[in-house]
Amino acid sequence: MTSIKSMITGYVISELKTSDGKALMRIAKPFDSLLGNFIVMLETLFKGIDTKFPPPSPSKIVDTSGNYVNLTFPTPLNAYGIPLGWRVDAESGDILLRRNEPTDWGIMVGSDDSPTTISFWRLVSPYPHGKDAGYMNYLGSTVSEPEFDGTSVKFTIQRLIVNEADVSQVVKEVGLIAREYNTWTRFLIARDVLPAPITMPPKSLLEVTIVLEGLLAPYQIYYRKDYGIGNESSRRSIV
């Protein structure tokens, strides 16, 4: 096995806060559970569509209902381009509900800690969007633009989650669920089990930050000491 010197990796930071934003605890772990669906997504992107020279059909992803489906591309609108992609930056659950749209995508959390396997297609025990026991109130997501600090380039996907129930609820798993732009097909691309469960007291907040980081050649970085945001270096620029 040859050594790998460049890779796309990342880390997950879960920070528990009181209702007024005071930090109670913080857990960071490597983001080490990109799934088979992620590679299928790349494959689909790399093949694309060409009606003149049709590429071979891409593989099928497994959506969050367990169905094998091809990712699709938006219907063309004459000569005008429209977005193609798979969003992970979910709006708040309440806004999605108001628009009568599904709320089960973006960063989501659950209460199961079964080890992840490459073929996982859903969180094992997710908290759906809601405000009662057994639910979490998912607020909006933010995605930062890629930043290059001289040795790596990274961008973050962040979401605030509130336990509105009157009871404590335990979070053990974090998932990243992409949404196909046009069809609303939803599919899990990453799932991580937290190194220790986080018990969220009533009305507390959980801020989940997923940092996708490209460790770029010719730098040889195998390890990071601290997976905290604010791991500054001397050079930083938007790329």
Next chain:
Amino acid sequence: MTHELLLRGQSESGPGIELSMTIEKQMQKQQVEMKGISMEIDITLKDEKGNIVNQVKAPGNSFLLNFMRMLYAVLRATSYGAFACERVKTTESYTIEGQTTQYSRELAGIQAWAIKEDDSHGIVIGTGTKTVAPDDAWLDSQIKNGFSSGQMLYLASDVSNTEIVGSDAHIYLKRSFINHSGSDITVTESGVAVWNVSPSSYQLIIRDLIPPVNVPNDYTLDVQYTISVLI
């Protein structure tokens, strides 16, 4: 992480006592091997009869900034830099014996495959030796498609279906290059370029310096990238 604990009490006969205690715990630090998307390169040299002459496996060292820009654009279904993530319908035409026929062509994706003799994207190779930099925009010195001196014939560049084996999921990007130039060519660099179909542009997302491979006339060089994630 700091927890502050304040305890108050008061006896019946005297003033109250107040105990203040601060418990400090160091920020959690971890040092573990990281996982994620990685890649390897397999390089195979074959003689004119198809016999394998040399095989080299090299680490894929060089995801470029463009790879992350592409990921960002795709995961937000937005435009970012040169990556626009659009699907388009264009009108093209061909003429046979004076008759021009128009047809529509639909395109989408950020394509990493390419047809034979198209050296604008897919796997590309070169003779450059400049150290890889994250913001490299292209190979240092690309070998162009052709039969002239210093050129090699580019066959089709393919993207495989996803394979899941054990705890690993991967795709292969493959391409063969034939040297019909009449003299040896030493290949020292390779990369993966993609075609962002709308607006049309070609972007290098991976570039590697590889162990130099001397390709004699009429020999074939196979280059395969394996991009994988491992749980």
